[in-house]
Ligand SMILES: Cc1cc2nc3c(=O)[nH]c(=O)nc-3n(C[C@H](O)[C@H](O)[C@H](O)COP(=O)(O)O)c2cc1C
């Protein structure tokens with residue numbers, strides 16, 4: 336299927352999407368120490384909703400209390416979040432946006448108190464950048480992780496989120512199972528792609544059991560992990576996407592890359608200086624989109640209406656999501672709708688991370 340306009344309405348399961356633009360999950364570093372909402376964090380979301388994006392995915396929320404990958408993350412690890420998030424989702428709906436919760440188990444990709452907590456991984460392989468060596472998960476740990484995802488999905492539905500997204504990308508735990516560099520297992524969760532994908536399938540099935548067949552359950556996964564011969568091949572990504580489709584995924588957001596010293600392999604690529612560098616996972620993402628019926632959302636370097644409309648018209652990719660551009664300019668969707676076609680404010684400098692909160696460096700300078 337191809338679609339003609341970024342601003343047309345579409346239907347995704349029970350959701351109506353007022354346009355094809357999504358806010359991709361963006362950790363704001365503004366929740367309180369226990370992962371609860373703060374007025375500052377709510378304001379970020381209100382500005383996004385007012386800015387015209389159709390569907391917002393929250394920053395990654397930690398699904399197990401002892402496992403918080405970064406400070407200021409939102410939590411979804413127990414039922415205490417349900418009533419507070421109900422107020423939040425009501426507000427998003429009042430402002431005309433859909434809101435989806437992203438749930439995540441971080442793993443070894445962390446420098447947030449790694450010495451003081453249990454950190455699981457597929458195998459006890461030191462993270463090449465963070466130098467954290469996780470505890471290799473046994474069967475019991477795997478069952479506990481799957482249940483944590485299922486409970487997080489249940490809570491998201493009870494709190495009025497329009498859907499739940501499983502974070503299966505960017506080197507966090509679930510994506511580590513897919514990447515042979517991290518997954519050295521010889522049991523049924525390691526080796527062949529059928530085995531490496533098993534835990535993700537089991538997470539999806541467990542979430543589905545909690546939320547029922549209609550509720551939107553999405554995943555963010557790699558179109559390519561850019562790990563070369565120690566990574567996931569494009570054919571394997573197609574295999575995983577098809578397996579997720581068979582098991583009832585609602586939509587797949589395709590990202591890619593991994594954290595390394597080489598900026599060209601990052602999921603969040605810097606210096607998007609021309610149209611050629613935009614929408615940088617479009618090639619492998621289009622290949623996956625062609626192999627599945629479920630909608631695909633493309634993330635990474637989406638910057639201009641012309642490039643996105645060209646992708647929309649020439650590939651089966653149906654939706655586009657944004658992190659940095661909306662961090663810098665939450666009202667960009669409204670501006671695009673009104674005909675704005677200049678460069679977005681974000682210059683892809685990758686300076687969005689602050690010690691106290693993640694905001695655009697251009698706003699940080701204004702505050703100083
Ligand atoms: C400050 C910041 C926080 C991010 N937090 C998350 C997150 O919580 N979950 C996630 O899946 N991706 C996260 N990402 C990655 C983005 O969702 C997105 O995949 C990436 O930035 C590329 O898209 P962009 O070019 O639109 O920024 C984050 C990116 C930035 C810049």
Ligand code: SF4
Nearest residue numbers: 681682684685695696
């Ligand atoms: S800090 Fe840089 S990359 Fe981040 S939103 Fe601002 S301009 Fe974009």
